[in-house]
Amino acid sequence: MSERCWLAIGAAVYLSMARPAIARAQSTANAMARAQSTAQALANVDSLAAVYSAALAAEAEAATASARKLPGDTIRVGALLILTDARLRDITRRAAANAWGVLDKMFGSTARVLASERFVIRLEVPAPKNTMIPPPWVVAPATLPQQIELTHLSGGGISNVYRTPASNESLLADALSRRAAELIVPTLDTALVAWLGDASSAWTLAHMDREDVYRSLALSPSPAALDCLGGAITACRAVLALDDISDVVGTWYVSPESRRRIVQTMQSRIRLGPASLRFDACVSGRAASVCDSILRSLPREAIAPPLPSSARADFMYFAIGRGGAESFPRLNASSGSMSRRFATAAGMPTDSVVSSWRSQVIAAAPPPITMPTRTAWMALAWAILLGVVATRSSRWR
Amino acid sequence: MALTFKRWFAIAIVACAVITLAARSRTASARRVDAVSWFTVANQPRLSSSRTFFELERAIMRARVLQRRDSILPLLRGTSAAPELRIGADIPAPLRAQLERAVARQWALTVGSPPGDVRVAILAVLDTAPLPYGIGRGGVYARIARHFIMLPSSTDQRTCLVVVRFISLATTREMNEWRKNTFKRILGPCAFYAAFGKPGVAIETWLRGRRYDLTYNASWNESSVAFAHSADDVLESTTFGIGLPFDAVACMAGDRTRCASIVTDTTPLNAFYTPRTPMSPDLITPDDLWGAGFALSNQWFLSDLVHDRGREKFARFWTSPSPLESAFRSEMGESLGDWVHAWTTARYGSTHVGPAPGWVSAIVALSMAAAAVLGMVWFAGRRQVI
Amino acid sequence: MFRQIFLTQWKWTRAPLLIALLAAFSIPLVSLSRDMSYTQPIWDARDLLDRVRSTGVAYSALAAALGLVLGLSAWAADHRGAHVYALSLPIARWRYALYRLGAGALLLFLPVIALWLSALIATHVIVIPTGLHAYPNALGLRFLLAAIVAYTMFFAVASGTTRAAAIVLGCIGVALTTMILLADTAIGRSLIDWAAQALFAWPGIFGVFTGRWMLIDV
Secondary structure: OOHHHHHHHHHHHHHHHHHHHHHHHHHHHHHHHHHHHHHHHHHHHHHHHHHHHHHHHHHHHHOOOOOOOOOOEEEEEOOEEEEEOHHHHHHHHHHHHHHHHHHHHHHHHHHHHHHHOEEEEEEOOOOOOOOOOOOOOOOOHHHOOOEEEEEEEOOOOOOOOEEEEOOOHHHHHHHHHHHHHHHHHHHOOHHHHHHHOOOHHHHOOOOOOHHHHHHHHHHOOOHHHHHHHHOOHHHHHHHOOOOOOOOHHHHHOOOHHHHHHHHHHOHHHHOOHHHHHHHHHHHOOOOHHHHHHHHHHOOHHHOOOOOOHHHHHHHHHHHHHHHOOOHHHHHHHOOOOHHHHHHHHHOOOHHHHHHHHHHHHHHOOOOOOOOOHHHHHHHHHHHHHHHHHHHHOOOOO | OOOOHHHHHHHHHHHHHHHHHHHHHHHHHHHHHHOOOHHHHHHOOOOOHHHHHHHHHHHHHHHHHHHHHHHHHHHOOOOOOOOEEEEOOOOOHHHHHHHHHHHHHHHHHHHOOOOOOOEEEEEEEEOOOOOHHHOOOOOHHHOOEEEEEEOHHHOOOOEEEEEEEEOOOOOOHHHHHHHHHHHHHOOOHHHHHHHHOOOOHHHHHHHHHOOOHHHOOOOOOOOOOOOOOOHHHHHHOOOOOOOOOHHHHHHHOOOHHHOHHHHHOOOOOOOOOOOOOOOOOOEEOHHHHOOOOOOOHHHHHHHHHHHHHOHHHHHHHHHOOOOHHHHHHHHHOOOHHHHHHHHHHHHHOOOOOOOOOOHHHHHHHHHHHHHHHHHHHHHHHHOOOO | OHHHHHHHHHHHHHHHHHHHHHHHHHHHHHHOOOOOOOOOHHHHHHHHHHHHHHOHHHHHHHHHHHHHHHHHHHHHHHHHOOOHHHHHOOOOHHHHHHHHHHHHHHHHHHHHHHHHHHHHHHHHHOOOOOOOEEOHHHHHHHHHHHHHHHHHHHHHHHHOOHHHHHHHHHHHHHHHHHHHHHOOOHHHHHHHHHHHHHHOOOOOOOOOOOOOOOOEEO
16 A cells, blocks of 8 residues: 555544534634624624713713703693693693593593603703713794694603694694503404594594595495495495404495595505506406406405494494593403404494494484575675676677 | 797797706705705704714623623633523513524524534624613614624624613513514624634625625525515515615616626615614624615524525635635536525516616507508598588 | 798797796706715615606696697687688698797707706706616607697697687696595595506507606616
């Protein structure tokens, strides 16, 4: 055997013995590299923290000490605790009373969660740009007397700021109740929130416009909505989604024309890219089978309900009104279908609540358009005037 | 004073000169205003606290994920045959089951039987520890759940690690949304690594340059769904199709020379959304991608390529040692630009750019004008004045 | 003969032509007057495109107005003189009409050239962001095409009797008024949709006036 062969065998033996050691060495090197990258990441945190602290300190110094002071007056209405200054005390008190009235009526004892929150209402001040100094930010309030600012103190995070014209009490109350509702809604039962939608405006409608509810029922693309107006309580339950519906398309949009109309209302979501051909075939070509296939291809939550959430909110508000004190907490705490939950909240069978609500909606139907006497006289006067002018005209040339 | 030709011409020349000068002077004043407008704030030399806060949050998050990695890697015992789940004891059973189902489902639909050199581990933790330095949980850190992916090059060279971090377990709308968006693509690039092994050097460099965005949605069992907007809708939108790079628009308009760059470009696509300090080259945060990419369809790019060309061809491309474009051409039989063109137009449709009218429109318009002239000539010949 | 007709038409239309020329020269420069420096290409470029697009309607409106003014004024004097002058000329009537058409078309080139020069100046002055291109020539050509189409249409309409022109223009007015009055009804909406698709959408009769009049585009 040649020397080269011996060398090759020797090398093979060495490598087979050394492989675990090489693997161990590689593994150790990897572990060291990883530890190093983690250490670098931690060092990066420390250096950034130093920069952050310095920036914060510089910005805090830039804002004057007096400007950072919170307003001195405290107003407590129900569970609302509001800091304000002397000039806004009266308007804030009235707005808070209005807002609490809405919140208490809507949420009952559930609104107590607001007790741990603090609101600030003051004349608007410009916020320093790009700062993490906790709100409210203040610079010389007297320079901007036109607007009122409403903020919410929330542990240093960025808070939404509402601005309303100064001395507009109802707008301020509305902003306050909305902000408060935004804080309450996340604590509510998710199924209830999903049923109504999480837009805070739906939860705090101080004056429900039942005429609009009538209109949305009368003009809904769903035949079930018209059936509801006609007196079918089951149809009312369906359009309000009080029961679990396995086939929403078949329940809400039973006629081909209604399916075409609902597809048309979802234009912005459906008429996209290649799907626009199918959309046009359904809406313009009136191909019922295409409308059906479009609707069947959509997930249940994408099918637009027959009534807007304001109508559901109106129904909820009505049911709570029937149930007396603490009916909202009962609604929130209950479980099962929405139908059963409303029965629990209102303290009566769901059909009775629905029937009474429907009567109220029909009673709120807008009056037929009539012509005022004054307008009729005015039209007649114009006709006479124009007639006189015409008889005085020169011959045609 | 009659408007003679000389006067007319003089007035025209002087007025045009005035208009040009006026437009230029308006430009100069506008430039001074632009110098302090919002999009230049990020370039100010002095860092504001809010900007630093954002960076600090990200740095903390990164350090914590790396610490999790260091602690979990020595404990992993799994092989590349199946994903290994390590779910914290404080994760409730329903969420744990959902997570397990999501991983198993994506694995079965995509990876199947892996080639064996990369294993996948999923770590799910509840992170309620307060942040250091007394900072509150604001901006990015306040998201209820996030998932991070670490590729083998930043672990032990053979493990692709998915870290799912919850800061709360409340069943909120945000949590539901996150689950809906994330669970179906939870493995992200790890699915590619598990199914096809480590990529070739050039391919890996390319993917890393783009933060692996083309691999986020590994679901090659199906073609990607139709995207949100047609090309013309995007171009007519008020903000000129945020997210669509100009090269993508040009590509859809038929300029194939600009197609490949849609996927090969490694510069940040949208400077406004891109953080100043990236987390780490191999620490991927798919949740951060919203707002970047070509209207988010980039996530499906490689998945669609696998779906379109089959696993075998793609595997050869994935592991090819050649540069990207030549590897693509040799394995797929066409240029990268051509495939990108076909893929883009299949999803967005085609469009045209520039002011030139389409040929058909021009021919229709000119035919109409010619018909009007012929009609006029015919009418003129018959005219009688009484 | 053509020269004489050209000179008379020039005299009739030089004042509105001057206004049209200045308007045509202004549009490209005004649309780009704010865009000189780019430090953040992507974001600014999108902003620039939005602004360029928003001025697009001005080009088609000017082309239509130019065609209307030149087309109607070409025949105004003949109508006033009951066409006695034209019929007294020793040339065929159809040839005379073509001379009138050609003279107006030549005059049309003045604002078109002004627009093209302005587009060239504007795109030369600004720094075009990476990934975008300027299309001054294509824009000028398109403007020429749109103006010629509008001009020939209105010229043909005006070449008939005043009564015929009034009927055609009146029909257009009635159609527009009906659409506006019916705009809030379902019939009106579908009618407007149908009419807009047939007239303006690709490859509609007036498709040359609509679409993207982009001096700068991808």
